[in-house]
Amino acid sequence: MTHPSREQLALFVGRDLGWWGNRTVGRHVAACKDCGPEVRALERARAAARVEAGGIPSEVNWDRLAAEMKANIRLGVAAGECVSLPQVNPLAHSWRATVALATVVLVVVGGWWWRGPGESQRAAAPRVSHDQEAVRQEVILKATLGGIGVERGGLALAIAPEKGQERIATASTLGSLRARYLDENTGQVTIHHVYVE
């Protein structure tokens, strides 16, 4: 039996193969025990990507973080912290502030228009969930579509897989959660753990 390529399956999941392609691959997937699970994994990854997509820009300067990280490694932590200090030119404040404010307005309004109110409501949902966890004051380790994570009192640290990789998760009662991923292209196996101390 000739199987569709992984690229064709990915296009099929997005219904991007055209009428005939979708029909042909769909019939194959419905009957094939190898491709069926792969399509379901791609659908889950697609759903996770949709949840992860979007977001309003905030205060973080990623270029600075990258520079600081490299400096930490090469020069030591103290030097890295020096790199992280803001390089502020007082004379540039006024026009930069204006441009920044205008850009923020543009991004926020554009983001609202692009995403629509339904998306905004969904984006607010996690806060309710985390508030509930804070009330319980438990430490929670959980597996989600976006990976595995640790939560406590409304704070969270999660570790995500590379795109499109299917997770196999197991918990240890000693206080850890493990997820295993296989990258079919490189054959590399990645194991993520989150721990409670």
Place this chain on the structure above:
Amino acid sequence: MFMWNRIGFGVFVATAALAQAQSPESQSSIKVNLPPDAPVSLLSADMGESRAAERGGALVLHLNTALVLRNSGSRRIRGITWMVQSQEVTPGGRASVTKASLDVAPGETFPVRVDLRLLRPLTRAGGSMVEMSLDGVLFDDLTFYGPNRLDSRRVMLAFEMEAQRERRHFFHVYQSQGAEGLRREVIASIDRQGAPRLDVQLARGRATAASGEREVQFAFLRFPEAPVEPVSGMAFVSGAEARAPRVEVSNRSSRPVRYLELSWLVKDGRGHEFLAGTVPSKAILAPGQKLEVLEQSSLRFQDSKGAPVPVESMTGFVSQVEFSDGAVWIPNRGSLTDARLQRALAPSAEEQRLTSVYRKKGLNALVDELKRLSAR
């Protein structure tokens, strides 16, 4: 639309840079701790796709870090573990990323991606946001380098032993049954990989009993060659939640044990059996001694769609033992051919990788891979 997304992200980066210049709060940082004598060196660190998103009263940070490392030692690297900590975000919580199944020769480079999401209040104190530290490196002669704070030596060693076990098994099938026998074995494995899996959530810090809770006894699968034998065990079960497992084990080997792990299977009302987790112990267990393993964690089970999976019965078996001299025991392939285990357990990572070689490149490529690895 893709182009618009890119432009949007470009605007975001520019905005964030300007906003940062205005803000005195710029102590956000990632620290990478690499000991001076580490057998790997860092060539580059890229955070190209990192971003931040405001969600209600919280800030979600997506830190997408790609490290490029070089094997600067004299031995081939089989695995590497990085510890990730964020005291500010999750006091007491930490994570790790292990790259297993590597085969990196001295002087060669390899990538490690670490994609993190942090949720924290918008207002926060200064200080490091995330620290990444090398926890260990496993070499091809199964020796280890590193502080091993996360017990990564045992994790990577058990993984490598499991991988060797699977390669030996598939190569033996090829030698004894030929290419067609190997194909049948691989197809049977692919079939098992489609079985539904359980999602599990672990909670710590709650000791109160849930209403309608009942005591459920463990049934045990006993492997003749296992150095540790389960004797008895129970857990409190309420619906889709099991808590406070208690298991008595006995060391029947002649060597002291410093770590043991009991795998925990649960069966739902429809008779489906799943791997729920493990019940480990780090206590020293002398030869002939018995030990009661007791943990206060709660496990909640749900299927892949998020529906609770009520627990009807439970089974346990010893799945890993580490002796005090550092040697590790895992079950042999024969023990795992039990029909129940075949249905309930996910195939090992190496089995999954080998069957993926078959699916993507065909039988001949798999045979070549097995021959190459067995000659090593």
